[in-house]
Every structure is written in structure tokens, then in C-alpha cells.
Amino acid sequence: MFGAGNKILGLDIGSSNIKWTVYSEAKNMPTIYNWGLEETPPGAVRNGRILEKQSLLDKLREVIVNNRIKVAKASITLACPEMVIRTVDVPKLKQKEIQNVVKYESEQFIPGNSDEYIIDYKILGEIKENQNDLLKVLVVAVPSGIIQNYIELLENLSINPRAIDFFSNSTCRFLNNFLRDVKDKNYVLIDVGASNTIITIAEQGVPVLTRLVQIGSEEIARTIANSFNLTLEDGEKYMKTHGRVFFDNEQPEDKFLWEMMTSIMPTVELLLKNIFQSVEFYKSKTQKSIETVLMTGGGSYLKHIDKYFAQQLSMNILPLKGIFPVKMKNNIPEDIINLFCNVLGLAFREEE
Numbered sequence: 001m002f003g004a005g006n007k008i009l010g011l012d013i014g015s016s017n018i019k020w021t022v023y024s025e026a027k028n029m030p031t032i033y034n035w036g037l038e039e040t041p042p043g044a045v046r047n048g049r050i051l052e053k054q055s056l057l058d059k060l061r062e063v064i065v066n067n068r069i070k071v072a073k074a075s076i077t078l079a080c081p082e083m084v085i086r087t088v089d090v091p092k093l094k095q096k097e098i099q100n101v102v103k104y105e106s107e108q109f110i111p112g113n114s115d116e117y118i119i120d121y122k123i124l125g126e127i128k129e130n131q132n133d134l135l136k137v138l139v140v141a142v143p144s145g146i147i148q149n150y151i152e153l154l155e156n157l158s159i160n161p162r163a164i165d166f167f168s169n170s171t172c173r174f175l176n177n178f179l180r181d182v183k184d185k186n187y188v189l190i191d192v193g194a195s196n197t198i199i200t201i202a203e204q205g206v207p208v209l210t211r212l213v214q215i216g217s218e219e220i221a222r223t224i225a226n227s228f229n230l231t232l233e234d235g236e237k238y239m240k241t242h243g244r245v246f247f248d249n250e251q252p253e254d255k256f257l258w259e260m261m262t263s264i265m266p267t268v269e270l271l272l273k274n275i276f277q278s279v280e281f282y283k284s285k286t287q288k289s290i291e292t293v294l295m296t297g298g299g300s301y302l303k304h305i306d307k308y309f310a311q312q313l314s315m316n317i318l319p320l321k322g323i324f325p326v327k328m329k330n331n332i333p334e335d336i337i338n339l340f341c342n343v344l345g346l347a348f349r350e351e352e
């Protein structure tokens with residue numbers, strides 16, 4: 001049904017793993033022809049920034065050749081600490097005027113010179129306040145230098161860019177389709193990656209607030225390695241096989257478990273503190289509540305982390321189990337789907 005011309009390469013290049021798909025876009029049920037997970041060359045990407053272009057290019061060329069990927073275009077989803085998402089209320093104006101007002105409003109929350117940012121916006125709807133007609137607008141701002149590096153990366157691969165998207169946008173698009181039958185898509189999404197944790201609050205499926213904390217599961221692997229006198233590599237293996245989160249009422253007497261608890265919990269508590277702050281900020285600004293938590297990223301596989309966050313935040317955890325809203329030739333196994341939500345989100349066409 002689709003020629004090679006319709007196929008798009010989707011990329012989520014994390015500091016630890018490259019998640020890729022070959023897909024054709026659709027609004028509700030895109031087709032995934034192929035997918036894969038590859039290790040990112042060490043040190044090539046950190047906090048959304050490409051630090052070593054050559055090794056990353058070599059790796060991507062290898063992925064393309066080995067998997068016989070033939071695409072006309074590619075889309076990339078990224079996240080960086082400088083990325084800002086906010087909703088602002090602006091007067092109901094003409095399209096061109098809105099752009100200027102959005103730019104002016106963005107200057108209030110962009111850390112630094114707004115001319116160095118690419119600012120994108122989407123009108124969410126109309127509201128009335130004190131007899132005035134206002135527009136609720138979602139604004140996303142990302143440093144243009146970061147985006148430029150990804151565009152250059154694709155140019156070097158001789159692939160045309162289809163879209164550069166942002167973590168919260170793409171992941172929420174996937175999750176909203178997964179949650180198709182859930183009426184109120186209000187949730188806090190926590191993506192625990194290797195080097196970053198991204199906290200996103202979605203209101204009716206729209207990511208209205210996002211925050212990136214520069215701590216991830218790599219930090220937990222490091223503290224385990226220190227406590228148990230292991231190499232970093234073995235610390236990571238230990239975390240995956242023996243690691244778990246401990247609940248408040250646990251006081252393990254076993255020395256091994258005690259060491260595990262004292263090496264893992266400070267990082268988990270630090271993440272929880274950041275999530276709590278974001279949720280409280282959202283609540284105080286909007287007077288609205290959030291009752292559901294969703295988790296993605298490799299760090300979400302740390303045993304009990306999801307239950308612990310849900311318990312501490314007094315929320316329900318929604319596991320990513322069930323039917324996924326994509327057609328796949330060879331299915332992504334359910335037990336690794338948390339790694340793929342972000343890159344899969346690229347395949348859902350934005351509503352016009």
C-alpha cells in the first residue's frame with residue numbers, strides 16, 4: 001500500500017540508547033514497518049546535545065545499512081534542560097499578531113536571550129476572563145543551536161528532516177492514543193532515562209508543563225557500584241537484577257538489602273522531590289488536581305519505582321499494558337514498550 005516514499009525514519013537518540021522505527025504516519029493508527037534499539041556511542045549524546053557527531057553518524061549509518069532502511073525523510077524527538085513548555089493566555093488577535101504576543105510572553109519564562117530560541121505555539125482553545133475573549137496558547141521554546149545540530153546530522157545522512165519534535169509532545173501523542181477510551185487524560189508522566197528524568201504534566205492530553213532533571217538511572221548504577229565496590233558496568237547489571245525501591249516501612253536487617261536501600265533511595269528520593277515540586281507548582285497555578293501517574297524510559301523498570309512514586313504522590317499508576325495503537329509487522333514486546341513510547345509518538349500525525 002505504501003511506497004518507500006511514504007516511509008519515515010523515527011529517532012529517539014538518548015544518552016544510553018538509540019530507539020528507532022520505520023513508519024508511515026497516520027492520525028490514529030500508524031504503521032510501524034521496522035524498529036530497533038541500539039547502544040548510543042559512549043559520550044556521543046548528553047542532555048539532548050550531540051557532543052560527538054562523528055561517532056553518532058557512524059552508528060546511525062551502521063543502523064541504516066544493517067537494517068536496509070530506505071526512507072525519504074526522518075523525524076527526531078528530543079529533550080534538553082533548556083526546553084520550556086508553558087501555556088499562556090493571550091488576547092484574541094490575528095494570526096500574525098499572536099506570534100508577536102507569544103514571543104513577548106515567552107521572554108518572561110525563557111532563561112536567556114529569546115532570539116536564540118525556536119519558539120513554536122499551538123492554540124488550545126478560547127476562554128473568557130473578565131468579559132474579555134482570550135486564547136489559551138501552548139508555547140514550546142528550544143535553543144535553535146540544539147535543533148540545528150540534529151538537522152545537520154540528518155543532512156550528513158542525506159535524509160530530509162520531516163519534523164523535530166519534543167519529548168513531551170511525542171510521548172503524550174502516543175499515550176493519548178493508548179488512553180483513547182480514558183475520558184480525562186490528566187496525568188503526570190515521568191520518563192526516567194539514563195542521564196535525565198523528564199517530568200511532564202498533561203491536561204486533557206496536552207503537555208502543559210515540563211521539567212527536565214539531570215539525574216537518571218545511571219546515577220543509581222553509580223551509587224550501587226560504589227557501595228558494592230563494582231565497576232560501573234557491573235553496577236548497572238546489579239541494578240537491573242537485584243535493584244529495587246524500598247518503601248517507608250521497610251528496615252531490612254539483611255546487610256545486602258540494607259546496602260541496596262542506602263545506595264538506591266537517595267536518588268529516588270531526589271527524583272520524588274522534583275516530581276512533587278512540579279505537581280505542587282501545577283496545582284497551585286491551576287487549582288486542578290492530578291490523580292494518575294504514567295512512567296516511561298529504561299529507569300521505569302527499576303523494581304517498585306512506579307508503585308513507590310504513585311504511593312508517595314497519592315496517585316494511581318497506569319501501567320503500559322494492553323493494546324497499543326499501532327500496526328506492527330513484528331511487534332515491539334510489551335516488556336520493552338516503556339522505551340519506545342517517545343519514538344512511537346512521532347508516527348501520529350498532529351491534528352490540523
Ligand SMILES: Nc1ncnc2c1ncn2[C@@H]1O[C@H](COP(=O)(O)OP(=O)(O)OP(=O)(O)O)[C@@H](O)[C@H]1O
Pocket residue numbers: 013014015016017018047048192193194195196197216217218221236239240241243296297298299300301302303339
Ligand atoms: N530494570 C532496570 N532497572 C533500572 N534501570 C534500568 C533497568 N533496565 C534498564 N535500565 C536503565 O535504563 C537506562 C536506559 O533507558 P533509556 O533508553 O530510556 O535511556 P536514554 O533515553 O538513552 O537516556 P536519556 O533519556 O537520559 O538520554 C539505562 O541507564 C539502563 O541502565
Ligand SMILES: [Mg+2]
Pocket residue numbers: 014015193194297
Ligand atoms: Mg530518553
